[in-house]
Amino acid sequence: MDNTKIREQVKNEFTDYLTLRKHRKTPERYAILDHIYSTKGHFDMDTLYVSMKESNFRVSRATLYNTIELLLDCGLVVRHQFGDNVAQYERAYGNENHHHVICLECGAVKEYKNVDIFTPSQQKKLKRFKISYYSMYIYGMCSGCEKKRKVAEKAKKAEEKQKLQNGASKAKVASKDAKLNIKRNK
Numbered sequence: 382m383d384n385t386k387i388r389e390q391v392k393n394e395f396t397d398y399l400t401l402r403k404h405r406k407t408p409e410r411y412a413i414l415d416h417i418y419s420t421k422g423h424f425d426m427d428t429l430y431v432s433m434k435e436s437n438f439r440v441s442r443a444t445l446y447n448t449i450e451l452l453l454d455c456g457l458v459v460r461h462q463f464g465d466n467v468a469q470y471e472r473a474y475g476n477e478n479h480h481h482v483i484c485l486e487c488g489a490v491k492e493y494k495n496v497d498i499f500t501p502s503q504q505k506k507l508k509r510f511k512i513s514y515y516s517m518y519i520y521g522m523c524s525g526c527e528k529k530r531k532v533a534e535k536a537k538k539a540e541e542k543q544k545l546q547n548g549a550s551k552a553k554v555a556s557k558d559a560k561l562n563i564k565r566n567k
């Protein structure tokens with residue numbers, strides 16, 4: 382489905398939700414929804430606030446927070462808590478089903494698309510459950526951080542080797558001195 386249709390569809394869905402829950406249908410709320418659905422990817426509240434400002438939408442942080450809560454409640458936006466980082470959000474529709482690969486070192490989040498984690502027999506077990514979407518969080522270390530860690534480990538080993546060598550040569554010098562002292566004392 383093209384994105385114009387998706388934007389129209391989510392707008393209608395939001396209207397139904399606001400009507401049903403007797404919430405006000407303010408232009409700001411629609412502007413926020415449309416802004417979120419004009420882009421793809423993850424965002425946190427700060428980046429959303431800044432990008433709305435840059436697109437010349439003047440909304441207060443309070444309106445932004447309150448609208449996000451509504452969008453979460455009606456399932457148009459999904460919230461993620463990747464590790465200890467601030468909560469991140471993303472649109473729920475028109476987004477391919479994907480998983481998140483999170484680096485525990487630098488906090489980088491990558492999307493992992495087009496993988497079905499359910500085997501046919503697992504899908505059968507879920508027969509009576511209609512899946513809207515699912516997301517798996519895979520925590521670990523990214524290749525960049527792994528490289529850095531290996532370099533650091535190598536440097537540490539080299540440093541330890543150097544220390545041992547220094548220690549050994551000092552010990553040699555000490556034993557020579559001791560021998561000399563013995564000779565002198567004779």
Ligand SMILES: [Zn+2]
Pocket residue numbers: 484485486487488489522523524525526
């Ligand atoms: Zn990393």
Ligand SMILES: [Zn+2]
Pocket residue numbers: 422423471479481492
């Ligand atoms: Zn995502």
